[in-house]
Amino acid sequence: xxxxxxxxxxxxxxxxxxxxxxxxxxxxxxxxxxxxxxxxxxxxxxxxxxxxxxxxxxxxxxxxxxxxxxxxxxxxxxxxxxxxxxxxxxxxxxxxxxxxxxxxxxxxxxxxxxxxxxxxxxxxxxxxxxxxxxxxxxxxxxxxxxxxxxxxxxxxxxxxxxxxxxxxxxxxxxxxxxxxxxxxxxxxxxxxxxxxxxxxxxxxxxxxxxxxxxxxxxxxxxxxxxxxxxxxxxxxxxxxxxxxxxxxxxxxxxxxxxxxxxxxxxxxxxxxxxxxxxxxxxxxxxxxxxxxxxxxxxxxxxxxxxxxxxxxxxxxxxxxxxxxxxxxx
Amino acid sequence: xxxxxxxxxxxxxxxxxxxxxxxxxxxxxxxxxxxxxxxxxxxxxxxxxxxxxxxxxxxxxxxxxxxxxxxxxxxxxxxxxxxxxxxxxxxxxxxxxxxxxxxxxxxxxxxxxxxxxxxxxxxxxxxxxxxxxxxxxxxxxxxxxxxxxxxxxxxxxxxxxxxxxxxxxxxxxxxxxxxxxxxxxxxxxxxxxxxxxxxxxxxxxxxxxxxxxxxxxxxxxxxxxxxxxxxxxxxxxxxxxxxxxxxxxxxxxxxxxxxxxxxxxxxxxxxxxxxxxxxxxxxxxxxxxxxxxxxxxxxxxxxxxxxxxxxxxxxxxxxxxxxxxxxxx
DNA sequence: TTGTATGCGTTATCAT
DNA sequence: ATGATAACGCATACAA
Numbered sequence: 001x002x003x004x005x006x007x008x009x010x011x012x013x014x015x016x017x018x019x020x021x022x023x024x025x026x027x028x029x030x031x032x033x034x035x036x037x038x039x040x041x042x043x044x045x046x047x048x049x050x051x052x053x054x055x056x057x058x059x060x061x062x063x064x065x066x067x068x069x070x071x072x073x074x075x076x077x078x079x080x081x082x083x084x085x086x087x088x089x090x091x092x093x094x095x096x097x098x099x100x101x102x103x104x105x106x107x108x109x110x111x112x113x114x115x116x117x118x119x120x121x122x123x124x125x126x127x128x129x130x131x132x133x134x135x136x137x138x139x140x141x142x143x144x145x146x147x148x149x150x151x152x153x154x155x156x157x158x159x160x161x162x163x164x165x166x167x168x169x170x171x172x173x174x175x176x177x178x179x180x181x182x183x184x185x186x187x188x189x190x191x192x193x194x195x196x197x198x199x200x201x202x203x204x205x206x207x208x209x210x211x212x213x214x215x216x217x218x219x220x221x222x223x224x225x226x227x228x229x230x231x232x233x234x235x236x237x238x239x240x241x242x243x244x245x246x247x248x249x250x251x252x253x254x255x256x257x258x259x260x261x262x263x264x265x266x267x268x269x270x271x272x273x274x275x276x277x278x279x280x281x282x283x284x285x286x287x288x289x290x291x292x293x294x295x296x297x298x299x300x301x302x303x304x305x306x307x308x309x310x311x312x313x314x315x316x317x318x319x320x321x322x323x324x325x326x327x328x329x
Numbered sequence: 330x331x332x333x334x335x336x337x338x339x340x341x342x343x344x345x346x347x348x349x350x351x352x353x354x355x356x357x358x359x360x361x362x363x364x365x366x367x368x369x370x371x372x373x374x375x376x377x378x379x380x381x382x383x384x385x386x387x388x389x390x391x392x393x394x395x396x397x398x399x400x401x402x403x404x405x406x407x408x409x410x411x412x413x414x415x416x417x418x419x420x421x422x423x424x425x426x427x428x429x430x431x432x433x434x435x436x437x438x439x440x441x442x443x444x445x446x447x448x449x450x451x452x453x454x455x456x457x458x459x460x461x462x463x464x465x466x467x468x469x470x471x472x473x474x475x476x477x478x479x480x481x482x483x484x485x486x487x488x489x490x491x492x493x494x495x496x497x498x499x500x501x502x503x504x505x506x507x508x509x510x511x512x513x514x515x516x517x518x519x520x521x522x523x524x525x526x527x528x529x530x531x532x533x534x535x536x537x538x539x540x541x542x543x544x545x546x547x548x549x550x551x552x553x554x555x556x557x558x559x560x561x562x563x564x565x566x567x568x569x570x571x572x573x574x575x576x577x578x579x580x581x582x583x584x585x586x587x588x589x590x591x592x593x594x595x596x597x598x599x600x601x602x603x604x605x606x607x608x609x610x611x612x613x614x615x616x617x618x619x620x621x622x623x624x625x626x627x628x629x630x631x632x633x634x635x636x637x638x639x640x641x642x643x644x645x646x647x648x649x650x651x652x653x654x655x656x657x658x
Numbered sequence: 659t660t661g662t663a664t665g666c667g668t669t670a671t672c673a674t
Numbered sequence: 675a676t677g678a679t680a681a682c683g684c685a686t687a688c689a690a
Contacts, residue, residue: 006467009667020677025669034675051447055393056667058384059682066427074403074413075608084403087430096448098395099428101416118380119425138335247607254611277613278576278604279404282583338683349661354685363659385683388666 008048017044028052058120067303068116070100070109070126071144076247078273078290079127082144085296086125093304095122104216106130113141123303129185142303144295146189147314155298155315156190162288162319163197166242166270169286169321171205173328175240175268178202178209179230181223181252182244185216191244194272198242210238223248224255231259239267246271249285253326269326274319283324291317337377346373357381387449396632397445399429399438399455400473405576406604407619408456411473414625415454422633424451433545435459442470452632458514471632473624475518476643484627484644485519491617491648492526495571495599498615498650500534502657504569504597507531507538508559510552510581511573514545520573523601527571539567552577553584560588568596575600578614582655598655603648612653620646 010024017024017040026033027041044050058064069086071079083099090097098121100112109130116124117136124135127144135141135152145156170178180198184191195213202209212226230237243249249271253263261267264286274289276282283289294317302315323329339353346353346369355362356370373379387393398415400408412428419426427450429441438459445453446465453464456473464470464481476483499507509527513520524542531538541555559566572578578600582592590596593615603618605611612618623646631644652658 011667021668021679022670022677023675026676029669032675037676051443053388053667054448055384055387056682057669059382059388059666059684060668060670062384062682064384073608074409074416077406077409077607080403080406080409083428084430087403087428091429096444097428099398099412099416099426100420101413114380115425119383247610250606251610275607277579278406279402281576281580284606340683350684351661351686352659355660358685361659366660382683385666386685388668388682389684389686391666 008050009053010050012048013041013044013050016048017041062120064120064122065094066096066098066119066121067300068098068100068112068119068121068124068126070102070112070116070124070128072104072127072129073101077275077279078246078292081275081279081292082127082296085293086299089293089296089300093300095300095304102128104129106133109133125299125303129187129189131187140303140305142299144299145191146187151313153302153313153315154190155295155302155317157290157295157317157319159190159193159319160197160200162272162290163194163199163242164201165197165319165321166194166272166288167198167201167205167207167209169327170240170242170268170270171207173240173264173268175238176207177238178207178240178242179238180209180211180213180242180244181226181248182211182213183216183218183220183223183248184244191272194242194244220251223252227252227255227259234260236261236267241267241269243269243271246273246275246284246287249287249326253285263326264328268328271324271326274322283322286324286327287322289320289322291319337379338382339379341377342370342373342379345377346370391449393449393451394423395425395427395448395450396629397427397429397441397448397450397453397455399431399441399445399453399457401433401456401458402430406608407575407602407621410604410608410621411456411625414622415628418622418625418629422629424629424633431457433458435462438462454628454632458516458518460516469632469634471628473628474520475516480642482631482642482644483519484624484631484646486619486624486646486648488519488522488648489526489529491601491619492523492528492571493530494526494648494650495523495601495617496527496530496534496536496538498656499569499571499597499599500536502569502593502597504567505536506567507536507569507571508567509538509540509542509571509573510555510577511540511542512545512547512549512552512577513573520601523571523573549580552581556581556584556588563589565590565596570596570598572598572600575602575604575613575616578616578655582614592655593657597657600653600655603651612651615653615656616651618649618651620648 014021014024024041074080087097102109109128117139124141143152143154147154214222249269271285271287274287275284298315343350343353353370403409416426431438438457446468453470472483474485543551578598600614600616603616604613627644
């Protein structure tokens with residue numbers, strides 16, 4: 001009477017191959033073992049279709065080959081692309097990805113960091129706007145676009161340089177009067193530097209500019225009001241608009257269209273992120289392109305980094321200009 | 330000399346609370362226990378900041394509260410939204426999500442199913458175009474949009490009905506001559522029924538139609554050629570186009586624009602999926618909307634279903650029409 | 659009710 | 675180089 005377990009264990013393999021448990025473990029983990037032993041074990045493994053139980057392995061070795069990734073959502077194309085790239089990067093290194101959407105909710109973010117830690121992940125990559133996220137020191141964490149302080153490495157694109165680049169490109173294409181539109185948290189996260197870069201470039205070039213900056217959850221109508229205020233005799237006070245994201249730029253474009261203004265003839269628009277239609281077609285608007293796959297690679301590199309001592313605490317990646325039809329070529 | 334473990338275990342909690350291991354386990358798992366014992370244990374837990382080790386728990390109970398989700402990528406807004414919804418559904422039930430992007434590669438898909446099974450997940454939700462995906466019977470699997478046969482439950486939206494609806498809406502808005510454009514695998518997956526529904530409606534309404542159907546990886550130029558063939562004297566042979574996805578519809582719109590054709594005046598276009606600009610703004614085109622969050626909920630329901638006997642093997646969810654500016658209102 | 663002891667499938671430390 | 679054996683942290687059947 002043979003007892004047929006539904007899923008074979010190392011013990012079963014050992015019995016089948018006529019060797020001991022330790023030998024099987026060595027073969028499985030690629031530790032040198034006598035040729036004939038190795039052959040026997042491998043034969044038994046494929047015969048029984050044995051596969052290692054990662055929970056037992058994780059328990060014993062406390063290395064789980066799993067990284068938790070948290071972003072607000074996958075609805076925003078930028079976040080989706082980011083997670084897509086991180087996933088590819090992790091897969092290439094045989095790591096698995098535990099994904100959490102936080103919905104911008106600080107409580108959920110905290111909850112999920114704790115869940116991830118409890119899950120004994122090997123690392124956490126998080127894009128969080130929570131200013132006082134508490135993290136354990138047991139598990140390496142890398143932050144995207146938000147600098148938490150010296151202990152926690154942060155990777156982001158060159159937001160300041162991107163702001164400068166936006167202003168420069170607009171002026172280069174003939175704009176004489178600029179505007180900066182921003183919606184988002186007041187926190188001193190990396191994207192806030194887009195404004196600083198923009199302002200700095202405007203002042204360096206001696207170009208006048210206007211700004212409209214509102215908090216998260218401010219209704220979009222605030223921007224419509226702003227545009228109306230600066231709309232006189234069928235003409236806007238400015239001829240170049242830098243929007244803090246492509247998403248905002250898209251909404252602005254719809255509004256401008258509704259006002260009868262032509263883009264890029266009457267007014268040029270630049271966004272930020274480098275979002276593309278359906279992920280891989282043309283840009284949704286002229287934009288400052290974040291190097292998403294470089295960001296992803298840097299995050300994964302850093303979170304899996306063994307020798308932390310030399311880890312830079314802030315990695316800043318270069319952005320580029322992408323033409324998307326809303327500026328003059 | 331007190332030995333300070335970096336991360337406390339149940340044993341530590343038991344010692345701290347002056348009770349036994351079993352008691353702590355019961356408290357942690359919500360099994361009734363004497364009030365004063367419970368208090369002591371809870372005090373110890375929060376003092377030590379104890380959190381259960383899910384790997385030990387998973388090993389012991391072979392229930393991991395983890396579901397694997399596989400889609401081709403997160404670049405496509407439809408997939409991204411789907412994964413977003415599934416994630417919310419899982420989080421609400423305290424389940425974690427292990428995410429895999431398969432890139433349409435059958436080998437990778439197979440690899441990842443095996444990885445997921447090895448990871449001892451409680452279930453797998455997969456959107457795969459691999460006709461002969463092999464799955465173990467040990468772990469419940471739910472397929473989206475592809476029917477694998479009786480053993481594996483499948484959830485999809487009503488693709489056939491959607492195809493009909495598209496034809497009907499075009500005709501309702503005045504079209505006299507329709508076209509259907511499709512790119513994709515020839516496999517008999519659910520989305521193929523979009524064509525069947527479309528054809529059926531056209532014939533029922535006695536409306537003439539043309540079709541252009543090409544394989545995956547056929548260059549987009551094939552559709553440009555098709556449009557040119559049917560372009561005579563500044564006019565297309567048809568005045569209504571149903572595209573198999575919003576993504577294709579978007580490309581067609583660009584081409585039509587390049588040909589100097591006005592949408593929806595000269596020709597109306599309907600896509601399929603219900604993709605929105607930046608995930609939550611207006612539709613990218615008039616479209617047949619898939620009930621993504623219902624699909625997500627159904628998948629999660631079914632994959633976690635305990636009483637499988639009554640599980641339907643094919644769940645079909647209703648679609649709706651969404652106006653996106655490329656049809657006459 | 660509470661405590662004790664065993665085992666889940668691995669890895670790693672021992673002797674052999 | 676290989677085999678026996680003790681943990682890893684938790685759940686649970688069983689004894690108290």
